Amino acid sequence: NAGVTQTPKFQVLKTGQSMTLQCAQDMNHEYMSWYRQDPGMGLRLIHYSVGAGITDQGEVPNGYNVSRSTTEDFPLRLLSAAPSQTSVYFCASSYSTPVGEQYFGPGTRLTVT
């Protein structure tokens, strides 16, 4: 199993550009989520999904969109990038509700200039 994969690993955007961060998992997990990691702030939940076709907002959803058309994929879209979105983004998945262990991807380091 590849586990949780994320692409790209690094990305530089200009303010106002849009892009999609890809996330895929091959463990048949129902629950998937996106976090951003900023120095001194730990991980903050952006959006999550409890199954295909179901998504919900986390703690910091503004400026991001998600969709979950399949169990495997959970892309994160930045609609109009801003410097405040410079961060490291992690995708995670787990078997059921978040009571269980989460499996994390390797992360995407995004810089918005």
Place this chain on the structure above:
Amino acid sequence: GNSVTQMEGPVTLSEEAFLTINCTYTATGYPSLFWYVQYPGEGLQLLLKATKADDKGSNKGFEATYRKETTSFHLEKGSGQVSDSAVYFCALSARNTGGFKTIFGAGTRLFVKA
């Protein structure tokens, strides 16, 4: 609301010294508690977990006991190694409005010197 508080880092220890990273939490109900570790350039990976009061999670020489009376889940290791240098995150998972959510602490960076 639910929250997790960890000791601020960085924490620097000498090899073979006793290692402890404090974590306290605030939660309604009965959360599950976790410690995750992040090595440089990688994503987080589960180190250990405990799902009910007085449970002890353990892995790779690390231990943490779920203390409901003190709302704590401190991470300990009897003898630190240079390879333990990483960032450690305490986390809880509990029912919140809208379902279960996992909340992470800010992370504690640990350096173990040879």
